[in-house]
Amino acid sequence: xxxxxxxxxxxxxxxxxxxxxxxxxxxxxxxxxxxxxxxxxxxxxxxxxxxxxxxxxxxxxxxxxxxxxxxxxxxxxxxxxxxxxxxxxxxxxxxxxxxxxxxxxxxxxxxxxxxxxxxxxxxxxxxxxxxxxxxxxxxxxxxxxxxxxxxxxxxxxxxxxxxxxxxxxxxxxxxxxxxxxxxxxxxxxxxxxxxxxxxxxxxxxxxxxxxxxxxxxxxxxxx
Numbered sequence: 001x002x003x004x005x006x007x008x009x010x011x012x013x014x015x016x017x018x019x020x021x022x023x024x025x026x027x028x029x030x031x032x033x034x035x036x037x038x039x040x041x042x043x044x045x046x047x048x049x050x051x052x053x054x055x056x057x058x059x060x061x062x063x064x065x066x067x068x069x070x071x072x073x074x075x076x077x078x079x080x081x082x083x084x085x086x087x088x089x090x091x092x093x094x095x096x097x098x099x100x101x102x103x104x105x106x107x108x109x110x111x112x113x114x115x116x117x118x119x120x121x122x123x124x125x126x127x128x129x130x131x132x133x134x135x136x137x138x139x140x141x142x143x144x145x146x147x148x149x150x151x152x153x154x155x156x157x158x159x160x161x162x163x164x165x166x167x168x169x170x171x172x173x174x175x176x177x178x179x180x181x182x183x184x185x186x187x188x189x190x191x192x193x194x195x196x197x198x199x200x201x202x203x204x205x206x207x208x209x210x211x212x213x214x215x216x217x218x219x220x221x222x223x
Contacts, residue, residue, distance in 0.1 A: 003138050009042035020051075029053040036065045037140075040096050061141070065100055072104050072200035079108060083210045085122025090159040090191075091203065092150055092168075094142035098129035104200070108207065120207060128153055128162075134178060142198065143167040147180025151188040162191050163206050165198035 004012070016032055023031040030053060039046050049070045052063040093101050105127050106112060108119035112126050130153045132139040134146040145168045154162060164185075168176055175181050182193045194209070196202040 004038070004041055006042055009038045010044065013038055013042055013044060033057050033062050035060075035062050037096060040065075065097065068200050069100060069104075072203070075200045075204045076104075076108055078204055079120050079207060082121035083123055083207075085210075086124055087122060087210050088124045088126075088158060088160045089163060089207070089210065090126050090128050090154070090157060090161070091163045092128050092130055092142075092145070092153070093165065094140050094145060095129045095131060095137075096140035097142060098127055102127040104203070123207065123210065125207070126159075128157065144177065146178040147176035147182075147185055148178050150176070151180070151185045154185070154189045154191060157189075157191070159191050161210070162189075162193050163196045163203070164193060165202070166195045167198040169195065 013034060016034055019032050020030040023029065030051060033052060033056070036046065038044075046066045046069075047063075049066055052058075052066060055063045055067060058064060058067060091101060091105060105125045109123050109125035110119050110121060112124050130145050130149050131137055132145060133149050133152070135144055142165050150164065150168075162185075164182065169182070170177070182195055185191075186193045194206055196206040
């Protein structure tokens with residue numbers, strides 16, 4: 001099977017958009033919702049929040065990026081103004097979501113490269129996009145990342161703590177697709193691993209947790 005090129009993804013969106021307008025005009029909702037990857041691959045802006053009509057396909061990943069951005073604008077208001085630091089935190093993600101997560105990180109991390117001088121003082125939050133070597137580089141979603149690929153990507157990274165979205169581990173088993181565990185990644189890298197809910201709220205709660213804990217390489221936390 002061949003993946004979509006930028007031109008192919010753009011062509012598909014151009015084909016679908018008149019349908020979406022027709023359905024919305026006649027039935028009150030778009031009915032057809034292209035997956036996030038088509039917009040990302042085509043380099044097109046994501047639809048606005050209201051255009052997803054309550055996200056009927058979000059369980060299949062359709063609209064996750066827009067939902068995250070909308071939620072993050074709301075949730076980041078709950079962040080503390082500062083944490084005991086400086087703390088170097090790294091947020092792991094798949095390649096496709098990295099630009100959006102990086103935008104969010106820079107908006108709350110004044111110590112990071114690209115940070116905007118506001119946000120949580122004492123926080124240096126960077127984003128680490130992980131290439132999927134086990135399943136192939138065309139697989140760019142976070143939920144299919146393997147533990148070994150994450151551990152390899154973290155080698156040489158200067159960090160006190162790494163945030164890994166819990167969607168990357170199998171429910172009920174707590175292991176990645178290659179059967180490694182978060183503890184295995186800690187042992188391989190010497191960096192404290194914190195599994196976080198794969199939402200804007202999850203990211204905000206993880207940052208808030210840094211206020212209660214002191215992270216050191218190779219050591220546990222009190223939080």
